[in-house]
Amino acid sequence: MLMRWHCKRLHDGWVMIAVDVCLTDDNSPEAMAGLRYAVHPFVFDEDPEAFWLTISEMQQRALAVAQPLPASRARAFGG
Numbered sequence: 120m121l122m123r124w125h126c127k128r129l130h131d132g133w134v135m136i137a138v139d140v141c142l143t144d145d146n147s148p149e150a151m152a153g154l155r156y157a158v159h160p161f162v163f164d165e166d167p168e169a170f171w172l173t174i175s176e177m178q179q180r181a182l183a184v185a186q187p188l189p190a191s192r193a194r195a196f197g198g
Contacts, residue, residue, distance in 0.1 A: 120140060122178070125137040136155070136173065
């Protein structure tokens with residue numbers, strides 16, 4: 120699984136931390152999922168560990184998104 124990380128400055132000092140997760144293997148069409156968190160750097164100034172906790176949470180969510188889902192139509196809608 121390939122993760123690409125990005126960071127972008129937003130309005131009023133906020134930043135967006137983003138990760139795009141490639142969900143494809145060698146034999147499938149392109150599929151990606153993205154997670155975006157908007158945070159204010161003051162949070163990290165006050166608690167530097169909060170940055171790594173945010174990154175860790177995003178990685179855990181990316182791994183959950185990357186899990187294979189059942190392919191049948193019955194299971195696609197929770198059946």
